[in-house]
Amino acid sequence: MEHVLRCSGYEITDLEIVRAEGCTLHTADGRTLVDFEAGVWAAALGHNHPRVQRALLEQSERIGHIGYRVTNAVQEQAAAEVLRAIGIPDGKCVFLSSGSEAVEFAVQAARRVAGKPMLLTLAESYLSAYGTAGAKCVDEWALFDRTVCARCTEDRSCTVDCPHLAGIPFDRIGAFVFEPGSSGGLVRFPREKLIRALCDAVRACDGLIVVNEITTGVGRTGAWFGFEHYGVRPDVVAVGKGLGGGYPVSAIALQGRVAGVLEGSDFHYAQSHQNDPLGCAVAVEVLRTIRDERLVARSAEVGALFREGLDRLQRAHDVVRDVRGRGLMLAIEFESDRDDFALRDLFGRLLAAGFLVGYKPAGNLLRFLPPLTIAEADIERLLDALDAALSRAAR
Secondary structure (H helix, E strand, O other), X not given: OOOOOOOOOOOOOOOOEXXXXXXXXXXXXXXXXXXXXXXXXXXXXXXOOHHHHHHHHHHHHHOOOXXXXXXOHHHHHHHHHHHHHHOOOOOEEEEEOOHHHHHHHHHXXXXXXXXXXXXXXXXXXXXXXXXXXXXXXXXXXEEEOOHHHHOOOOOOOOOOOOOOOOOOOHHHEEEEEEOOOOOOOOOOOOOHHHHHHHHHHHHHOOOEEEEEEOOOOOOOOOOOOHHHHXXXXXXXXXXXXXXXXXXXXXXXXXXXXXXXXXXXOOOOOOOOOOXXXXXXXXXXXXXXXHHHOOHHHXXXXXXXXXXXXXXXXXXXXXXXXXXXXXXXXXXXXXXXXXXXXXXXXXXXXXXXXXXXXXXXXXXXXXXXXXXXXXXXXXXXXXXXXXXXXXXXXXX
């Protein structure tokens, strides 16, 4: 890769992937790997799913890209499918190409509708690779550090009377931008009572609830969307990654009243690949396939079995500090002060055993976000390989 700029910040292995199907990757040197990261968490149905490939082919033979002044019926079909899945049938959608674009659009839209100077999010939220959502400048964002809340032993509900919430300027907050999991790849999930308190306080001041479902959406957490675990009714939802099944498409869904305010204002957003028929056709087929194959329920069921296996490893190996997960978004975190353990070596042993997993040196953890179609047998094989690798490290 002499002429490809390396700027992702991630270590690149010497593996060249030449073909894939389902959860299996094939390398140039003839090896096979089980993909427990679903690409970049995006191949929700596995690689080259036949229904998605057929939708891509059929739509590409008709038209893939159009401009701003014309329409195509598949745009309406895709919007209806997204809104049905989220549960806002009176809403409207915009389709873009990436998760960062979708979140930035959602933030700009919420700021315009709410008409207030500040936005609120959890300090650990990733949100976007660029723009105001990526920068999170202090003059535009209130960043709430929930680490003290994670240690809270109070059983009662959170309220704005809590001294930890008292410093948030809710009267100046136009929207709470909520990321219901991931936390920059660390796979952390905030407590429901905290999120409900923040949502209630923002609502009481006529603010909006914006949810970033780029990573947690379309079945990943064992529900259609991560916000369902919190009983939240969002005004704006950004969806990406799994929505395209590996193809670059994202969506922003807006409640009808929010869309009405935007369409009645001077808010404008035009992007070259906005509402492309090809991306819309893929989104339609991905959502229908997830529904037809009951993959949301399967994510919850198979994810629970996966979690049980990781819990067994925690009991068996004292180097394991924590196990956490929801659906098929899981992580196993290791003690950071052990001379007899190196995360990179563990990743390498699993790779040699035929498993490509995520690893986060900053959090000293391995991460598992496989396709929703992952076989239970592959999970058991991974758990056995991980057990063997940890036993070897202990010796």
